[in-house]
Amino acid sequence: MKKVVCEHIVKRFEGVTAVNDFHLEIADKEFIVIVGPSGCGKSTSLRMIAGLEQQTSGDIYIGGQKVSDKPPRDRNIAMVFQNYALYPHMNVYDNMAFSLKLQGVDKKEIDRRVREAAEILNIAQYLERKPKELSGGQRQRVALGRAIVREPAVFLMDEPLSNLDAKLRVQMRTEIAKLHHRLGATTIYVTHDQIEAMTMADRIVVMKDGVIQQIADPQTIYDKPANRFVASFIGMPPMNFIDCRLEKREAGLWLVRETMAVALPAAWAERLSQRFGQQVVLGVRPENIIPADAGGPLAAKVEVVEPLGAETLLHVRLDGQSLVVKAGPDYQPDEGQTITLSFDMNKAHVFDHETGTTIV
Amino acid sequence: MERFIERNIKWLFPLPAAVFIVSMMAFPVAYTIWVSLTDWSMTSSSAVQFVGLKNYIALFNDPRFFNAVKLTLYFTGLAVSVETVLGVGIALILNREFKGKNFVKGILLLPMVATPVAIGLAWTLFYEPTIGLGNYALQLLGLPASKWLASNTSVIPALAIVDIWEWTPMVALIVLAGLAALPHDPYEAAMVDGANTWQVFRYITLPLLSPTILVAVVLRGIDAFKTFDIIYTMTAGGPGFASETLNIYAYNLGFGYFKFGAASSALVALLALVLGGSLLVLWMRRTWEQ
16 A cells, blocks of 8 residues: 555744645555645645655655654655756666665666666666756656656656656656556656646645645546636636626526626525625636627627637627637637627636635 | 057957966976076086986986975875865865854864964974974873974874865865755755765765865865975975975975076976876866766
8 A cells, every 4th residue: 555644734934834734645556736836835745745844743654654754765755856856977877776776676676677667768778878968858757767766655746847848748748647557656746737737637736825725636626626716727728707796686696797797597596695795706717608799698899819720719808807718710700899708607606705715 | 550459359358368377387387497408507607508308317316306206295195185085074064054154164264374384383383292282182192202293204294284284174165165066956866765874975975076076186286296385394304305395305406506407307397297197187087077
């Protein structure tokens, strides 16, 4: 069992709380992605699991063993760093063999494992080279190789792809996912890139200001965000937010602004019953706004049209509020044109105006 | 005039540097080489004559010259090796955070700032066999007294100790600068890879630091090879010729016996040794890096 448990971890740096009550149970062979903006505490959390940072309070268990006070070398982990952290004076082979040499592993076994990892990562032809003679992508493969040869209980990856160019990032993303399927090792992966999180994770942990916002599988995070922050952070282009007032009329529940009124599904009545007359925030993803030349209930003015080939992004203004709409590739209205929109309310969300928590 | 400047600006800018190098470095070296090929002596009234390699032949037949080369190598080897080990050790300690670190760094600079003649005189007093601090310290440690500068066997180690005292801080400061410039990531990687403190030093710090250490060794080596002031003030090459290094030997030839031709040939030999040694170390560094 290579389970990882973080029990209510807190990390304070000179009075500043970097991570607060980080509680996470990771199953054996699970691929967990911790995602969040810069400074949200995701890397600090990972470094505490690695033992590179000492938590102020809380406990960490790896494979059922308490490792809270143990140094990194006694935690049976391997880590891949953002800047690769290769040993500049060693060639690729020695970089990968270093940890095994320290463990006193037999030379033949070291050779077998290094060559096997190099084969998997397609770097067998670079074994004699120094890191400075390699490209960024090759260096990152070496860093991955160094982690693989150890056959650790847990892989920790700290933004391993953020120093690579966009094309290489996509390629390496797929390779890491394949590698995880092949090795089946428990992996904790930190990134600020929501696409990496969505594509690779079994479960995503979204963090903000040192606090976990939501832990769920990617589709749940996307479809049922716990709050406005998660809704805005996951999804590209991000979700549209419209400040409205909730009103109960004879014809049902309505969200209204000065010139805009949207009817809500009748099923939401119960959950919204305490908030009639209050300010709330309507959240609609760009793909859930359907544009039409005429006939819809909401009139909006097109400000910018961005044809992307497979789809068209429309930046429109509706009742003084800017919205992004994702339309089909063939729908390209003129800039300045007035179009009408309709919201797919079954996929819309309503958030608390003050706290941002999801109401519906 | 303006057009002339415009056209030759690439020569005019480096001109001051070129003038300085030629007048202060190239000319003295060339002049010394020329003098080494003459029989110029202050004790002879006859005109200076070109004698070819005669001075060099005499030099290589003089047992005092080989004694001087041997003593110079002994002094340099002993002083620089101890300075390197101690310097690296001190730098590693200073690389950690502790209270009063800057104060300690300041104190370390003091020996380097002091004038060599004053240092020589102070240490001569320390080494005084009957009332000196040196033997008092040995006595406190329960060790037998030493003759220090007065014995053939202990004079070079005693002089080396002074050099070590004076110049270890410089090695420490160079290495400290090197340590500060080392990348941080490989250390964390090594910790995760399972290295303990000693292994981190042995496999990460030391190899990464070796180019810096080599620079310190070359600088100190060249300097120690040419040491004159301390040896001259403390022993003037004695007892007998037991601390007569190459520089002291050349000085004695020139200003003791007034044989400038012979002295110059010894100095050219010293230059060749220093240059050869430095090139060897630099070549070693390059092959090492490859």
